[in-house]
Amino acid sequence: MRRSRGLPRLRRSHLLLSRRPGRCRSPDRRGQGGEGGGGARLRHRPEPGRRRGTGRGRHRARHRDGAHGGHAIRGRPAAQSAPAGLQAADRRRRARDRDRVRRDPGGRRPARSQGRGRASHRADRGRDSQRDRPGLRGAGAAAAHDRPARLVRPARVTERAFATPTTLEDALAALEGDPHAAVVAGGTDLVVADRSGKRALPERIVAIHRVPGLDSMEEDGDGLRLGALVTHARIDGSPEIQARYRALADAAALVGSPATRHAGTIGGNVVNASPAIETGSPLLVFEAEIELQRVGGRRTVRYSDFVRGPGLTDCRPDELLTAVRLPGLPSGRSGSAYLRLEYRQAMEIAIVGAAALLVLDSTGRCTDARLALTAVAPTCIRAPEAEARLRGRIIDEAALADAAEASASAAKPIDDVRASADYRRAMTVVIARRALETAWRRALESTA
Template sequence: MARLLRPFEYRGPQTVGEAVRMLSEYDAQARVLAGGTDLIVSMKKRQISPRYIVYIKDIPDLNYVHYSQETGLTIGALATHRSIADSSIIKDRYNLLATACNKVGTPQVRNMGTIGGNICKAGPSQDTPPVLLVLDARLKLVSLGGERVVPIDTFFLAPFKTVLQQGELLTEIQIPNPPPVSAGCYKWATKTVAVDETLVGVAVLMSVDSADGVCTDIKIALGSVAPTPMRARQAEEVLRGKRIDDRLIGQAAQVAAGETRPRSRADFRRRMSRHLVSEAIAETWKMIR
């Protein structure tokens, strides 16, 4: 009901070191502010009332998209959804990530919101995590004690909970080169209208042996159908090492739907999972064949 914010103390660190020092000092009383499209809403709804706001967007060199053949793709945590979706290297080599970033929010939200925020919110329905799961992304977390790199599949613990410790800041997302002959896509259904929270999101990344057309590897990840973004590993097994056909796609989709653990609108989410997994595999197969 409030339209405005409660007072807080504002901190605008200019370096990552400064930021993590503040976060460590203020501990649970602090929140990191980047794009603000999520945090400010929670503060207006009085769901949280942090004493300290640590605004990190003025830290230089955290907003980038880099690519090299050797190291693959690195994205600064402050890269906005817009800049990722518009990046030619990402559109070219990691199109599913561009697709997911274009799905997030509205044009305004994509201009403001950062990929770091989308990951760290850890809501079940965020769009980038399923894509990052199939891309084998790793997250660089920096704290006073140094830095660590964690694979994204160990990052999410529960809805809105991650392995991120107090005083730790996500600074970079590292994504390896996709396998040589591979393709992927991101498919979703929204809750109600076209621009809306994701009801089910599905990311698929598939590689094939170009000689015999066999699916050598596939990763399927789903969002919004379990407490955290999840891989559908049993469904992947159905396809791995096989020559893909419609029957097999249907079977994998069915298995994937069975792996989901949705809470609300459960039957519908399972049905949509099946539908979208099937669509995503078929589309990926079409791209790569």
């Protein structure tokens, strides 16, 4: 340090420099006794790389530059390493327990008398952004252009007339006395429709689950007769159906959940008449018949004529579906299959479905072919052009592909929330070919 000539030398102790209260610690900067001197602060190291954790800090201990005020300034707590993940939602914390003891690291004394920097510890401090249970607020004044209030769904009628006949005669009499009564068996369609708001429960319900004989499964000549109360689980587990009517077993195994299959019945499934019904296409290829009874009469209707549209059947108000009859199969080696396209493996209905039945002679020539489609028309439909291309022909991969291409001409799909018409039409060819290939393979494995 240079001094002017003629001036005495001043010692450092003679200089009137302000000193910070050290609180028994060394100053913030090495060799500096006053505030603000000694040059610029040292910059901190760059932030650590992605997913490398917090920085390790300085590699050895020595004096560092600090904020004005020295050690009287309360510092922030050290950062903690955290695994990489999604960023938390901004200011969406849940309300905390106001009575618990809260930790306040470094907050035992204020920094430059500005307080603790936190809200007061009282019940209405308003710290967090979201209440644990938001309270109810009154509706504000409606704007001049506000949308008018919509009609509210009327309250459900909880009082119903519920009849549980124990004989078939009592059940038919209950239907004859009230044409607006609804029959319920498993209730998997009727109750679900009411809960979803699609169709309200009728004021009078006739439960037939106690009527004896409606849950029977028995031989009927060369065919099989299924009572209206036979569940999908019994159909899927029946060795007789697995051996002769495999497509129906395939469809029954896909209906709803295990609980639905053990409660839902074949009779209720048929009367519900959904365009995406799983058992519809198998019943078409097997040319099933529907038995209907009323007081003083009985009639049989082909399944193809029984379903007239979505939710519409040929069942009269005073009639009860008592059985589904499966005729015997044509002679020869036969195989059948039902496949569907769905977005999930369970609890789903078909986007597109197809059931196929092939009958072969000893040379592998097709003597009969039947193909039915699901969810591509108002009802399950047959594909006559595809069937005609297989009859009398030696079955191979080319023949099956040709018939599958022809099946698209029978499809009349629509756009809905589950799929577009173009997508359904394109997938019809794919699902039809898979069903035909599976039926062909099973026919080759079977014995006449």
